[in-house]
Amino acid sequence: MRTMQVREAKASLSALVEAAANGEPTTITKHGKPTAMVVPIEQGRKLYPQGSQKDFVDFLLQYPGGIELERNQSPSREVEF
Incomplete structure (x- = not known):
């Protein structure tokens, strides 16, 4: 295996x-x-299989302790049309 500096x-x-x-x-x-x-x-494909890419939501849902999401359903401001 060869080794070289960034430059x-x-x-x-x-x-x-x-x-x-x-x-x-x-x-x-x-x-x-x-x-x-x-x-x-x-070698790169063995380390990083093509099908293993998941989106960020799937990544967060795999958190060991789980994630509880609470969403505020009320509008953040009143808007008149």
């Missing part, structure tokens, strides 16, 4: 993409610490 990665993005297409992941570092990784699409 170097920006300058050689096409090479990073080509390496990933050939199955070679690359770690990108910032100030010497690993911060990102460019991986082949197959």
Whole structure:
């Protein structure tokens, strides 16, 4: 696996993409610490399956303690038409 700094990665993005297409992941570092990784699409799909994206409401409803919603049904202001 290859490692490079952000500055170097920006300058050689096409090479990073080509390496990933050939199955070679690359770690990108910032100030010497690993911060990102460019991986082949197959590996990325294993980590983040396409069908797993849910909307924000579903995300909130999965909260372990549950969420009780109370809505104020009264209008926030009186409007005359």
